[in-house]
Amino acid sequence: MKFLLWMCLFQFHVIVIQQCGAMLHPIDFLALQAIRKTLNDLPGSSFFASWDFTSDPCSFAGVYCAGDKVIALNLGDPRAGSPGLIGRLNPAIGKLSALAEFTVVPGKIFGALPESFSQLNNLRFLGVSRNFLSGRIPAGLGKLRRLQTLDLSFNQLTGNIPWAIGTLPALNNVILCHNHLSGSVPPFVSLKLTRLDLKHNALSGSLLPMSLPSSLQYLSLSSNQLTGPVDHLLTRLNRLNYLDLSLNRFTGCIPGNLFRFPITNLQLQRNQFTGRIYPAGLVTIPVVDLSFNRFYGEISPLFSGVQILYMNNNRFMGQVPGIMVDRLLSANIHVLYLQHNFLTGIAINPAAEIPVRSSLCLQYNCMVLPVQTPCPLKAGKQKSRPTAQCGQWKG
Numbered sequence: 001m002k003f004l005l006w007m008c009l010f011q012f013h014v015i016v017i018q019q020c021g022a023m024l025h026p027i028d029f030l031a032l033q034a035i036r037k038t039l040n041d042l043p044g045s046s047f048f049a050s051w052d053f054t055s056d057p058c059s060f061a062g063v064y065c066a067g068d069k070v071i072a073l074n075l076g077d078p079r080a081g082s083p084g085l086i087g088r089l090n091p092a093i094g095k096l097s098a099l100a101e102f103t104v105v106p107g108k109i110f111g112a113l114p115e116s117f118s119q120l121n122n123l124r125f126l127g128v129s130r131n132f133l134s135g136r137i138p139a140g141l142g143k144l145r146r147l148q149t150l151d152l153s154f155n156q157l158t159g160n161i162p163w164a165i166g167t168l169p170a171l172n173n174v175i176l177c178h179n180h181l182s183g184s185v186p187p188f189v190s191l192k193l194t195r196l197d198l199k200h201n202a203l204s205g206s207l208l209p210m211s212l213p214s215s216l217q218y219l220s221l222s223s224n225q226l227t228g229p230v231d232h233l234l235t236r237l238n239r240l241n242y243l244d245l246s247l248n249r250f251t252g253c254i255p256g257n258l259f260r261f262p263i264t265n266l267q268l269q270r271n272q273f274t275g276r277i278y279p280a281g282l283v284t285i286p287v288v289d290l291s292f293n294r295f296y297g298e299i300s301p302l303f304s305g306v307q308i309l310y311m312n313n314n315r316f317m318g319q320v321p322g323i324m325v326d327r328l329l330s331a332n333i334h335v336l337y338l339q340h341n342f343l344t345g346i347a348i349n350p351a352a353e354i355p356v357r358s359s360l361c362l363q364y365n366c367m368v369l370p371v372q373t374p375c376p377l378k379a380g381k382q383k384s385r386p387t388a389q390c391g392q393w394k395g
Contacts, residue, residue: 024057025068027095032057032070034092039075042083042107047076069098071122076105085109089128094119100146106130106154113152118143127151129175134158137176141165151175153197161186161198176201177220185226187211199223199244209233220244222267231255246270246289254295256280259288259302268293269310279303290314291337299324299338307333312361312379313340320346320362331355339379340364342390366390 033053041048050061058065064072073096076085084107093102094116100123109131117126118140124147133155141147142164150165153175160183161176171190177199184205185198193213199222206228212219214236222244229252230245237243238257244267253275254268260280269289276297277290284305291310301321303309320338325348327333334357343365350370354360361375363383 023068024065024070027097028068028070029053029057031090031092031095032060032063035073035075035090038090039085039087039109042086044083045077045085047082047085064101066098070096071098072101073099074101074103074105076107078105083107084131089114091116093117096120098122101125103127104131108132110134112136113138113157115140117141120144121146123147124170125149128155130154132156136160137162137165137181139164142167144168146170148192149173149175152179154178157181159183161203163187174198185211185221188213191215194218196220207233209236212237214239216240218242221248223247226250228252234258237261243267259283259285299343304333308335309333310335310337311341312337316341316343317366318344322347328358328360329353329355331358333358335359337361337376338365339375342366342385344390346370 036048036051047061057063062074063070076082082105084105086108088111089109091114093114099120102123106129109128112135113133115138118138121144123144126147127149129151133152134157136159137152137157139162142162145168147168148170149172157179159181161181163186166186166188169190171188171193173195175195175197177197179201181201181203183203185203185207187208191213193215195218196216197220199220201224203224203226205226207226207230209232212233216237217239219240226248227250230250231252231254235255235257238261240261240263242265243263246267246269248271250271250273252273254273254277256278257280263285265287266285267289270292272294274294277295277300279300279302281302282305283303287308288306289310292313294315296315296317298318299311299316299321301323304321304323304327320343324333324336325346328336329352339361345367346362348370352371354373360373361379362369363375363379364385366385369383
């Protein structure tokens with residue numbers, strides 16, 4: 001009886017499609033109906049107003065067809081500030097066999113990402129960010145050999161990143177930031193991968209020297225629990241233009257050639273990096289943050305080309321390079337934070353005026369401050385480091 005009832009419904013839908021002049025495949029038609037049943041507009045949204053199944057589904061908002069198949073499904077009004085959708089993603093999405101693109105605008109989509117996504121062999125773009133997805137990332141996504149972009153950021157996903165995803169050969173962008181993912185970072189083999197954003201998760205373990213491809217241009221692993229050295233890995237990533245490893249537990253030294261890469265923003269703060277830093281040439285990266293680590297030795301004058309430089313809360317010693325002072329006073333350095341180190345002097349005239357748009361902080365070092373400059377509140381109230389500490393630390 002169930003089979004006969006299904007066949008009657010199937011034939012009815014075929015008749016409806018034919019009467020309306022539409023050419024959509026019946027399986028895709030039924031899939032769209034199922035998708036609609038588990039999703040609704042949030043108050044203020046009218047995205048589904050056009051989803052009237054007595055008309056051609058290929059004319060629905062967010063539905064794009066080629067021939068008799070749905071090839072793209074963009075759910076929700078893409079305009080900034082639109083209210084989005086609420087509900088669950090229906091497993092029937094996996095029936096859209098020609099689907100190459102699937103996106104959902106920010107809203108209140110909850111529940112798990114259906115396992116049926118692993119059936120979408122033509123999928124190239126999967127983006128469901130800023131919603132409330134929970135559960136694990138389906139391991140079956142590792143079957144999508146044509147997938148180029150995976151964006152599941154700003155959700156509530158848990159569990160590990162399936163290692164099979166790292167084997168996908170066509171990946172360009174992997175954006176899984178702001179979730180609750182744990183476990184280790186899988187190796188990524190795609191030589192097309194340019195963006196990897198895994199920040200604000202609970203990932204742990206170390207990174208293997210060959211775990212990331214040299215094609216990477218954007219890498220953010222900030223705010224995880226990652227450990228171990230990264231010097232051999234970073235040496236290979238010479239196309240990076242953005243690097244954020246902050247707020248982890250990375251150890252070891254930093255390769256000097258890293259500062260020659262075309263990076264515009266370098267964030268290494270709040271780790272356990274150590275050693276001396278020898279840039280391979282004049283550093284022209286606009287923003288460099290090395291604060292709250294265990295770097296030691298003298299500060300290289302090659303950092304004088306940086307506009308915003310945080311070297312505070314380390315173990316640097318010796319004199320502040322004169323060229324840094326010159327560039328600060330000429331407003332070429334906008335921020336120079338050197339507090340909480342073991343520096344012994346800076347060649348600056350006590351009557352010198354720090355430019356209005358520049359900031360200098362020197363307190364809690366092994367010197368009497370030649371100039372009084374405003375420092376951040378968290379730098380504390382002590383102006384100089386206790387003499388006993390200065391005598392003990394040799395770098």
